[in-house]
Amino acid sequence: MPANSSLRDRxxxxxxxxxxxxxxxxxxxxxxxxxxxxxxGRRDPRELSTAEAKSLIDEIAAMQIFYINVGGGEPMVxxxxxxxxxxxxxxxVGVKFSTNGTRLDAAAARRLAATDYLDIQIxxxxxxxxxxxxxxGAGSYAAARRAMDHLAAANFGPFKISVxxxxxxxxxxxxxxxxxxxxxxxxxxxxxxxxxxxxxxxxALHPTxxxxxxxxxxxxxxxxxxxxxxxxxxxxxxxxLDGLNLCGAGRVVCLIDPIGDVYxxxxxxxxxxxxxxxxxxxxxTVWRESELFTSLxxxxxxxxxxxxxxxxxxxxxxxxAKFFTGLELSDPDPECVFGHGETALxxxxxxxxxxxxEDHSRRVALTVRSxxxx
Amino acid sequence: MSDVATATLDASRAWxxxxxxxxxxxxxxxxxxxxxxxxxxxxxSPTLVALVRALDTYENLNGALDALVAPAExxxxxQALSSLEQSGLLRAS
Ligand code: SF4
Ligand code: SF4
Numbered sequence: 001m002p003a004n005s006s007l008r009d010r011x012x013x014x015x016x017x018x019x020x021x022x023x024x025x026x027x028x029x030x031x032x033x034x035x036x037x038x039x040x041g042r043r044d045p046r047e048l049s050t051a052e053a054k055s056l057i058d059e060i061a062a063m064q065i066f067y068i069n070v071g072g073g074e075p076m077v078x079x080x081x082x083x084x085x086x087x088x089x090x091x092x093v094g095v096k097f098s099t100n101g102t103r104l105d106a107a108a109a110r111r112l113a114a115t116d117y118l119d120i121q122i123x124x125x126x127x128x129x130x131x132x133x134x135x136x137g138a139g140s141y142a143a144a145r146r147a148m149d150h151l152a153a154a155n156f157g158p159f160k161i162s163v164x165x166x167x168x169x170x171x172x173x174x175x176x177x178x179x180x181x182x183x184x185x186x187x188x189x190x191x192x193x194x195x196x197x198x199x200x201x202x203x204a205l206h207p208t209x210x211x212x213x214x215x216x217x218x219x220x221x222x223x224x225x226x227x228x229x230x231x232x233x234x235x236x237x238x239x240x241l242d243g244l245n246l247c248g249a250g251r252v253v254c255l256i257d258p259i260g261d262v263y264x265x266x267x268x269x270x271x272x273x274x275x276x277x278x279x280x281x282x283x284x285t286v287w288r289e290s291e292l293f294t295s296l297x298x299x300x301x302x303x304x305x306x307x308x309x310x311x312x313x314x315x316x317x318x319x320x321a322k323f324f325t326g327l328e329l330s331d332p333d334p335e336c337v338f339g340h341g342e343t344a345l346x347x348x349x350x351x352x353x354x355x356x357x358e359d360h361s362r363r364v365a366l367t368v369r370s371x372x373x374x
Numbered sequence: 375m376s377d378v379a380t381a382t383l384d385a386s387r388a389w390x391x392x393x394x395x396x397x398x399x400x401x402x403x404x405x406x407x408x409x410x411x412x413x414x415x416x417x418x419s420p421t422l423v424a425l426v427r428a429l430d431t432y433e434n435l436n437g438a439l440d441a442l443v444a445p446a447e448x449x450x451x452x453q454a455l456s457s458l459e460q461s462g463l464l465r466a467s
Contacts, residue, residue, distance in 0.1 A: 066407035
């Protein structure tokens, strides 16, 4: 059910602590997905130590943040991964973590199954190996399925299969639903944003306007499918999708990256959206007092969307999607359901797209990719 | 999560916040999160927050309602508490 508008206004002005805090534990990753939002690959030597990570968890617990979304990179490649997860859970901070599954063997599955207040999302971007591996790399489909088998064998319970929707997998929605059902798993779909290495691949991968319409109707019929509220830009197509239907960046959403930098959202790892670092003032101070977050919480203007009758349904869409496609933040979402984003994209004149602040891609992988569009 | 719940709670019994629930004050009231079923609930009135926080200090729900809620508002708050119970946030003590 959509929140009532006074509550939504209240959320726009920010909360005492985030609801949806993502903490990326490392930039290291053994895969090199073409749409990786954090351009991960190589570990950063400045990453938080175990002791620093634990004191951050203490602060998160003190702020009464109910749970953290743990990601990366691949969080399981950190040697202290289990130590940190167990420390958080013991501090009454729930953990929802995303993994590519490559390190999730039978022993890890048993240990995870024995931990309370833990949710696992296995990333899978195609319902078969060719579709998935084209994005996530050779062998990644088989590895993800093995991880799911291990979780099932360990009786983990309903884990999540997390899918980034692309032009190549919208047609597989029903098959994803069947796959999730076969494991007793929950299906979670999220929006592809042009962030990280996605800056280079978004043009070729994002769903077409017709596919977005299909996706919207598919989701409306299945309120049990999780979306992390990420498709609210499609709400102008009819009844609003579940959730707050606003961009939560710096208001209810926030990212702490592996070196302790705090960004408005996991999809905006860029100078312009950097609010501070937990090593300096601590996370609570950054969240409550940073100039960036204060300005994001100020009354925004509807910009180019002001005359749109659906503004209340989508509030102009996703800030990250606009920023990394070279649009103004006052422009419509690049995937505006009425096509106004496409018009705005067409009017960009020779833009240099913003590049992510921290590119941790492995150098060897970089040489095989060519820039698409832009 | 629904705002429209029928009042199903027996107010002659004592109800308390489930030990699995965390409550965080916010300007609009509070956020409640159930670590077990992962439900996040918005408590949109300071009176409701005060009521929920004080539940375990009264002999039963009637006592808490008598002390903290105006008679005209009583059924509204009983309904709100019923919907919290249906989300698993309250349990009989
Ligand atoms: S014009 Fe703006 S407000 Fe209207 S649907 Fe498009 S993005 Fe949303
Ligand atoms: S910038 Fe986009 S992804 Fe980030 S919170 Fe806003 S809508 Fe969500």
